Amino acid sequence: MFCAGNVYSLLKRAGTFLKSKGLSEPESDAEVLLSFVLQTKRSKLPLMRSQKLTDIQVSQYEEYILRRSKREPAAYITGLAGFMDFEFKVNKSVLIPRPETEILVETALKFAKKENKNSVLDLCTGSGCIAVSLAKLGKFKDIMASDISGSALEVAKENAQINRVLNINFVKSDVFGEISGRNFDIIVSNPPYVSHEEYDALEPELKYEPEIALTAEDIGLFFYKRIAGEAGRYLKDNGFILIELNAYKAGEIKQIFSTGDYENIEIIKDYAGLPRILKAENRC
Ligand SMILES: C[S@@+](CC[C@H](N)C(=O)[O-])C[C@H]1O[C@@H](n2cnc3c(N)ncnc32)[C@H](O)[C@@H]1O
Structure with missing residues (x-):
């Protein structure tokens, strides 16, 4: 050529x-x-x-x-992706970290500092980009990161090593399935949230990424419903959850969290002005 x-x-x-x-x-x-x-x-x-x-x-x-x-993404060709100024290894077992997810990390760091929070769970950790960035930039004493995919967790563990982070406890878990007996100041999550219809219309690049990292049943709301239903049990009294939003379903997702288990629900916008993060405090 x-x-x-x-x-x-x-x-x-x-x-x-x-x-x-x-x-x-x-x-x-x-x-x-x-x-x-x-x-x-x-x-x-x-x-x-x-x-x-x-x-x-x-x-x-x-x-x-x-x-x-x-249309193979450049990050899978190089095996590398940048996130929060750190470098992460990526392969076809993990979603390529997205710039908008940095807002989730920045928001968690801001509130952790302001409210002196010590423990954090990164649910659906994938490449580990959120957990590793929190470990590098925050002062957390207790960090757990979980995912249902064993091959994603292998990549996340490697990313912790590459970035010289030693204090993350990685757990293979179907949502909260293996997190029993624990509670955290903060739960952060970027769960799969693309509906099957939306998936069919995605750019060819996204078809290289693991479908399990992208799609969710129930028009993309399955994980929001499951996480909203269970997260309260894994949060400390003054704890809160930060969850990345499918920007086009922010209203429905806010409704899902408005069940009585949470209070002071707020939506944080991304740099494009789209609703990107939902923050919900545990109602004690
Ligand atoms: C959207 S990706 C997020 C990855 C990473 N946190 C990020 O922001 O780049 C969602 C992750 O959820 C994981 N996942 C899918 N179903 C799950 C389940 N039932 N329980 C736990 N994790 C799951 C996938 O393996 C994938 O790594």
């Missing part, structure tokens, strides 16, 4: 090729994948415009660009 060339000419050819395949950010993809091949920061590429690639590097780049043209 590409013949030998320098950084500038390869970026140009890759960008044009990805554009012809209908990708929305072809130049960005071309740069991310080339910086991965060259094991350098993307910001350094402009300084390397005339550097020639070896034949091995060119064929590696070709392979990555072909995979991306088939």
Whole structure:
């Protein structure tokens, strides 16, 4: 596909090729994948415009660009995703961390600091991006992270090691199934919330991600109902839950949490102005 060339000419050819395949950010993809091949920061590429690639590097780049043209997410090709300024390993067992989930972490850190909270449970931890970021940036003494997927938990444990976090207790659990006898100051969760209808209409990139991480029965509300029904038992008296929202169902989800087990329910918006996080305090 590409013949030998320098950084500038390869970026140009890759960008044009990805554009012809209908990708929305072809130049960005071309740069991310080339910086991965060259094991350098993307910001350094402009300084390397005339550097020639070896034949091995060119064929590696070709392979990555072909995979991306088939809509495989760049994060699965590089095996890496950035979140809260940390680097996380990702593979097809885990959802790629999303920028909007950073608001969940920032909100948890803000309230934990203000109210001196010590313990946190990250339900549906996936890559561990939330739990590991909380461990790095907060002062929690007790952090538990759970997921039903054993292969996701393996990735989460590796991410704790990569980021030099030693104090997370990882548990394989179907929602609260194996969390018995514990209660926490804060429960955070980004559960699966895409309905099967919404899933069918998603971009091809999302079909590479584990369906178990995305879809939920009951028009996407299954986990909100299950978590709202049980979380109160796992929260301390002054504890609260922060849960990421399907922005298009915020009203229904608020209704689900307005059952009597919770009080002071508030919705926090993301940077696009969409309702993104629900905070609900345990009613003691
Ligand atoms: C939307 S992903 C969130 C991953 C990660 N916390 C993040 O924000 O990037 C949802 C996670 O829920 C897990 N999950 C699905 N069903 C579950 C269940 N019944 N109990 C616990 N975890 C479940 C999936 O394996 C997946 O890792």
